[in-house]
Amino acid sequence: MxxxxxxxxxxxxxxxxxxxxxxxxxxxxxxxxxxxxxxxxxxxxxxxxxxxxxxxxxxxxxxxxxxxxxxxxxxxxxxxxxxxMNYTIKMVVDEVLCEFISIIEGISFGIDEGKFMNFEAGKIQVTIPADSVSNKIDVDMRFIKMDKAWKVVGVDKSRLGIVILHCEKDLFGSYDDRINEIANTNLIAIWEIQINEENCQVALNKEFTFTATVMKNSTEYQGAILVWESSDENIAVVNDGVITGVAIGSVEISVHIQDKPTVKTNIQIEVVESIPDVITYKMWSSYTDGSGKSYTDFSVRYGSSKWFGVEKYVNGVLADVNDTYSFSLNPNGTPSSNYIYTVINSYKVKLEGEGYGYSVILSATSNESGEILTQSIQLKSLF
Incomplete structure (x- = not known):
């Protein structure tokens, strides 16, 4: 045979x-x-x-x-x-600019062997791999390619693994960037994930907590669900930012927004035999009723007041016992009539906004370690 x-x-x-x-x-x-x-x-x-x-x-x-x-x-x-795949197209999906490598067809054979697609002028078909992002593409979304604007008029997901977009030529709008081939720039939000700790080592069989802050258009965003991943769980595992060293070696830890997987940041972590405790400090702000606590928003609006304080962290985890601090305020050229500054206790101060358009600089010195933190605080108007 x-x-x-x-x-x-x-x-x-x-x-x-x-x-x-x-x-x-x-x-x-x-x-x-x-x-x-x-x-x-x-x-x-x-x-x-x-x-x-x-x-x-x-x-x-x-x-x-x-x-x-x-x-x-x-x-x-x-x-x-x-x-x-012969083209890359850019589309705004969930306020994020995404790139899709694709096959663009006009008057040609389709992806089915022997099936002829007689497209009239101004119509194209775009084939892209199906994934969690491309599956969100819908009718009326737009992109720019070949110096033309295109609008999606139909989405075919009948074949597992690929998404086929039926598109028609569209008119350019005032928010279309023809040079960079980006349609609807007004729909794009600037997303960023910031890892607040600078530590890049984790001790073997120990834990270290990393804190991720999501920023949308330079403002802290509270509603995002974050997904943490390890490139090698034989070296380190991660759960909601808590990294545990499993074996000696290097590993990449990534974190992305669950419904925006392209918004992502990575940190390189080294698992070592042992390291001394890493002591870090964070300055925070909140309204005087204790609400709205933030580690990135350092501003006070006219006619309102906020608390500002410092927290101590050991290996990325909030310390059971905080240090005490000596606070001082540098007016930074701001007339004293524009603010009221009060030291509440050894952990926090109060700042009231009596004017706007200025900034002051708050300093906090740990009475235990001597480390000094400084933070510029903006005095803002109501609007």
């Missing part, structure tokens, strides 16, 4: 296989051209012993390709049709 390709797969992958990257993993694959009488795109067939899925991105020969067909699974291999 003649042997099939499956019988020689290991040999072929070793001797004739090309280097590809699938889900970030180096792999070998047999890549062959698709033999068609009519072909607008450089489609290829891929056969590999690594499981692949429709919509999967394949890195091959410095380009990115997408699996556009169903998967032909045999006993030892997976076979599918791939197509080179």
């Amino acid at each position: 003649p042997k099939s390709v499956e019988d020689y797969l290991d040999f072929l992958l070793k001797e004739k296989g090309k280097n590809v990257v699938i889900r970030g993993i180096q792999a070998k694959a047999i890549i062959t051209d698709v033999n068609e009488k009519i072909s607008y795109y450089d489609d290829k067939m891929i056969r590999t012993d690594m499981e692949i899925h429709t919509g999967e991105r394949i890195d091959y020969q410095t380009d990115q390709w997408i699996v556009i067909s169903e998967i032909d699974k045999n006993k030892n291999s997976y076979k599918a049709r791939i197509r080179k």
Whole structure:
């Protein structure tokens, strides 16, 4: 009985296989051209012993390709049709500017072999891999490509793994950035995740707590759900910012907003045998009824007052016993009639805004360690 390709797969992958990257993993694959009488795109067939899925991105020969067909699974291999992704488009999704590598088609063959799409002028089809972000793209969202504005008029998610957008040419608007190909710039919010601790070491079998602050348009945002991840849980695990050292080595800890996965920050952590306690301090502010506590908003509006104080942290965890502090206020050129400054106790002070358009500088010196914290406080108007 003649042997099939499956019988020689290991040999072929070793001797004739090309280097590809699938889900970030180096792999070998047999890549062959698709033999068609009519072909607008450089489609290829891929056969590999690594499981692949429709919509999967394949890195091959410095380009990115997408699996556009169903998967032909045999006993030892997976076979599918791939197509080179030819454009990157930018769209605003959930107030975040996102980039999608895609296939853009006009009057051409579609991703189905032999199916001709006779698009009239001003219509295109965009195929992108399906993920948690691209699945949020909806009708009326817009992008700019080929010096034209396009509006999504239909979204096809019937094929698992890919999202197909039917788009029509649209008029440019006043918030469209044609040079940078960004539509609806007015919908973009500037999101950032700040890690407040500078420590980059965690002791073996010990915990260290990192605090992440979400900023939206330079203002602290309280409503975000954060997701923490470790690049190697054999070295360190993380749960809501609490990192535990498991083994000696380096690991990357990342944190992103749950419904905005592209808003992300990373920190490199080293797990070491042992380290002395890391003592840090944070200045905070709150309204005088104790509400609205913040570690980033240092301002007082005209006619209102706030408390300002300092907290002590040991290895990123709020200390059981706080230090006492000596406070001083530098007017920074602000007339004394614009504020009222009162030391409440050894942990906090009170500042009342009697004017606006100025700033003062608050200093706090730990009576135990001698460390000095300084913070500029803005005196703002009501509006």
